[in-house]
Amino acid sequence: MCAIITIIMLGLSIQNLIAHNWLTGATQLIIALGFLLLLINNIYRVKTERSGCDYKGCRVSNWFINLFKKDQ
Numbered sequence: 516m517c518a519i520i521t522i523i524m525l526g527l528s529i530q531n532l533i534a535h536n537w538l539t540g541a542t543q544l545i546i547a548l549g550f551l552l553l554l555i556n557n558i559y560r561v562k563t564e565r566s567g568c569d570y571k572g573c574r575v576s577n578w579f580i581n582l583f584k585k586d587q
């Protein structure tokens with residue numbers, strides 16, 4: 516849903532900027548960028564939660580940690 520709204524708002528923003536409706540186009544562009552940031556944040560949270568750690572912690576990915584894992 517967030518991706519659909521982002522694409523629609525971005526398209527409307529580009530159309531308004533081409534038609535020289537600067538204030539409307541700029542407002543829609545800001546809204547589209549806000550929804551894009553929400554979408555990126557949601558993708559990041561889902562990716563980290565599926566890997567088994569909290570999205571606030573676990574900044575280093577598991578595949579990177581496994582490269583330097585000690586063999587005993």
